[in-house]
Every structure is written in C-alpha cells, then in structure tokens.
Amino acid sequence: MLLFILEAKLDDDYYPSRVLSVLHQIDRAIIASPEPVPDIEFSIVITDLPDEHTTETHSHHTFWALSRLPHDRNIWLLPDFGYWSWPLDLVGSYEQIRVEMIQNQLAWEDKVPKMLWRGALKTNKLRQTMYWATRNKVWADVEEVKWQNRTEVSAGSTASAISMVDHCNYQYLMHTEGRSYSGRGKYLLNCGSVVIMHKSEWIEPQQDVYVKSGADQNIVEVERDFSDLDGKIQQLLKDPKLARSIAKNSQKTFRNRYLTPAAQACYWRKLFRAWEEVSFRPEPFETVNGRARLRGIPFETFV
Template identity: 55%
Template sequence: MIDRPSLAAYGSNYGVFPTECNSKFLGLFKEIERSVTRQKGLGKVSPSAIDLSWKTYGAVRAMIYNQKLFIIEEKLDGKGYHSTRALAILHQLNRAVTTSLFLLPNIEFSFAVDDIADVSHAHHTIWAFSRLAIDDEIWLMPDFGYWSWPLELVGEYDQIRAAMRENEVEWDKKISKALWRGALKTNKQVRGALMRATRGKEWADVEEVTWKNMTDVTGGSAAAALPIAEHCAYKFLIHTEGHGYSGRGKYLLNCASIVIMHKAQWIEPHHHLLVRAGPHQNFVEVERDFSDLEEKVEELLQHPQRAEAIMNNSMAVFRDGYLTPTAQVCYWRQLFLEWAGVSSPPDPWEVVDGKNSLRGTPFETFV
C-alpha cells in the first residue's frame, strides 16, 4: 500500500537551519559547491559581472538587504512567460527570506528565466535553471515550477504533490506502459526519435501534444494531453529535453513510477542525484536516439521486483527528499550564503533628488 503521510511531515517546512538542511539533504548543494570552487579561483564576483546589458530580455537583477528582497532591474517582456516565471522565482526568493529563522547575508545577483540563460554561451555570471557542461560560470537555482507553472495541466507545486499522493495507486495496479506527452517541435531530433522508437509498440503510450499558445493546447491534441498528476497512473514515465532543459522532470520524479530519461546534455540542480545502476538505482537511462528503449522497458516488465526497487529508490530520494519544498528552500538559502562568500557586498543606497534612498523596488511593491 502506498503510504500517504501529510505534506507537513517534512514536505513544506520552511523554518529550517543550515545544519538541518545539511543533515537531511546531504549532497544537495553539489552544484553550488562547484560554482564556489570555480569562483574562488577567479576572485570575487564584481558588480560589473552581474550587469544585464548583454541580455535583451528574460532576466532580473535583485538584492537582499536587511532581510528584505528588492528588484534592482528587470528585463521582462511584460506579457509573455518571462513575467510569470520571474514572479515565481521572486516569490520563492521572498519565501526563503521571510521564513528564515536566521539572518541572511546582504547580496546582489542576477537571474535568468528563459530555458537557455546564455544562448551564445559567452560565459556570463548569472543564476539560471540549467546549464551545459561548458557553462561553468552559471550558478544553478530551482526553476519557476517549484512555485507554480500556471497551466491548467500543471499548477502550484504543493497542490500537484498533494494530488499525486492522494491519487497514487499501488505499483502492481499501475498501467504497464511507458508514457510520454509533449510538443515535438521543441526538440524534433530527440522527441522525433522517441516517436519513431515507440510507434505501434504495445508497451508504449506516446503522443504529441500541439499548443495553440503558451497556455492552450490545440483542439486536435487536447484529448491526448494529460494533467501532470495523472502521469502517475503509469509505471514508466519518459522524460525528454526540449530546446534546452525540460521542466517536467521534477514532476515525473514526484510519481511513484520509474522515470526513463535519455542521456542528458542540460544539467539541473538535482541531476547529480540520479543513479543509473546498482542497488541504489533510481531512474533508467537510455540513448538519446532511444535505440535501447524497448530493450530496457521489456527488461523492467520481465523483472518486476527490480523495477519496484528502482521506483522505491526514486521515491525516497526525490519525492520524499530532495524535491520537497523544504529541500528547495534549503537550496535557496545555501545559495545566498555561498554567493555572499565569493561576491562583492551590495551598495544598498543611492542619491535621489539630493537624498539617500534605498536602491530598487521592494518585492511587495513590485508584485
């Protein structure tokens, strides 16, 4: 029987100290540690390094000062997804600040909200959702979905997690197929290969979903679209990258299912926690062309005990551990602390009409 403890039982506790975070989520901060090590070899991050003049849109410059969040500069389109993503990140930042039981350092930083933070890979220092291996100057942060993805098929993160738990079924009652839904055009090479590898296969439930705009699917594919929580009805969930990273991965890892992922190019903060083999295996990796997908699905179907063990490992590591809201707020605060150690402290004041004034717009006013 799938156990359904309340989310309060270490799902959404924001009043945690760094010692608790380090104890409960050992290894969570590997990406932050990588960035710190690199930066120490270069010297402190200067104010000019977080300048946004190179970025046309999709970024925000912000400051935390005296336990308050300020927006220094925003480059958002005002009507598209950049604004909703930026607000989701700012809400996460503000929650991490206002619920902290200890004093946070004063810092200034910039973050990007598009899928690919630095399309030219010109080595700008910025916080972002994901990076390629060559983007070693990028600091990784939790993405917007940990607050909310404002789509009818997705929604607010805690709400999704609650729906998944309440409707979760026992492993042997799940549909014994590999499920995927998504837009083909965002990565025709990888997703097209998936479509070809699964066409006509009894073990696969793979369909394209086409979008009319950023929030609505077209009439022809609306029936194929599945709310993210309903993915959990399947034993196997296929995760693919888009034109950059794909934000659906964390949702799939919240299901009591097995995530099957092709060899990834884009790195997210939790990717180092994925174990591809051995007694602690918690996902299944396949080639980028899915040439071995059928073989690996058939193997899982033929060895149900091994499959269930992979699923249980996944739940323990991701759903009940490193992808909880508590883990995410731990990550944010560790990011603040470590960034403060390798960056120049902010100058919070500026002269306006002959008087000293705090720089930027308070979060409460901005939103």
C-alpha cells in the same frame, strides 16, 4: 535581508509569470530562514536557453539560470519557476500537484504497465527520435500534444493531453529534454513511478542525486538515440521486483526529500551563502535628497 528588484527586462508577455514564480521562491527562502541570509546582488535569466540570442551577450558575466551546459562555468543553477507554479491548467502550483499526487496515488500493481510520454515533438529532435522508436510498441503510450499557443492545447490534442497528476497512473514515465532542459522532470520524479531519461546534455540542479544503477537506483538512463530503450523496458517488465525498487527509491529520494518545498528553500539559502563567498558585498542604500533610501523596488511592491 529583504528582497529588492534593481532592474527587470521583460520583453515577452510569457515571462512575467516565470519571474514572479522565481521571486516568490526567493522570498519564501528568505522569510523562512532560521538565520539571517547574506546581503548579495545577483542577476537571473528565466528563459529556457540561458542566452536566447548570442553567447556574447553575457560574455564575462556570471548569472543564475534554469539550466546550463557542462562548459557554462559562469552559470549558477537556480530552481525553476515550476517549483512555485506553472500557468497551465494541465500543470498548476507545485504544492497542489504534490498533494494531489499523494492523495490519488495508486499501488504499483494498479498502475498501467506502460511507458507514458506526452509533449510537443518539434521542440527537440530527440523527442522525434523517441516518438518513432516507440511506434507500435505494446509497452508504449506515446503521443504528440500540439499547442494552440503557449498556454492552451490545440483542439485536436485535447483528448491525448494528460495532466501531470494523471501521469502518475503509469508505471513508467519518459523524460526528454526540450529547448534546453525540460521542466517536467521534477513532476515526474514526484510520481513514485520509474522515470526513464536519455543521457542529458543540459544540467539541472537535482542531477547530482540521480542514481543509475545498484541497490539505490532511482532512475533509468538510456542512450540519446534510444537504441537501448526497448531492451531496458523489457528487462523491467520481466523483473517487476527491480522496477518496484527503482520506483520506491525514486519516491524516497525525490518526492520525500530533495524535491520538497522545504528542500528547495534550503537550496536557495545555500545558493545565497555560496554566492556571498565569491561575489562583492553590495551597498543596500543610496542617497536621495540627502536621505538614505534602500535601492530598488521592494518585492511586495514589484509583485
């Protein structure tokens, strides 16, 4: 199987990098596959919201997207663009981030015993609720980061902005949703820290392996109004053995297994095979001037 692009609609300068990052992942999954992948044809949406304008736009159509709500039965989840690269100096390529996190990893006892969060508050009211719920808490290091544009932090926020790798220097990391899902989750789950997240509205691919209690617990979940956040943080601070166990389980589950590039390639190939079972078999060729020609633009040419 080769990757061909049949049609691309990019009406925003911000989206080409997302598209290319997703296509690079698909191409890697195809090239690295130990067996042939099926011939399929599909549509992907790379905006934060599966449909930016109206729910009627994709009525009766099934497509692949970055996240979905529980009732979005026609949306299939794909790994987001960040699993390849994010066009920000504070983030970077996924493999670069993982390598630097491992290289600079601190022992649990050497990490800052506080909960860290950085981000834009206006993106989601939940973030504002979390911000005010953590004001003047000695265990919280929560600050707003304002953006000058989509890729540059404003001058006033430079001092408070923290790279994804340096997030790992904290024992506790807060994860909140953004416009829909938030792409930071996968980075935080690579840290080997305790990731705290509110009950989610938007579904991401890795959520099936979240364990919220018991011996295998790998995340800490709080209410969407953060009313129980202080209590759960206090419990973790008083029981460092429990906190270390959750962090260890998180590292084992996410950084060492489900969020590796190899696991992401496997996810893509499973997605290809599942799609083949419910979709039509496309005709790869078209006739032009009496000769058969593969439809679309080759990935290498499109890039």
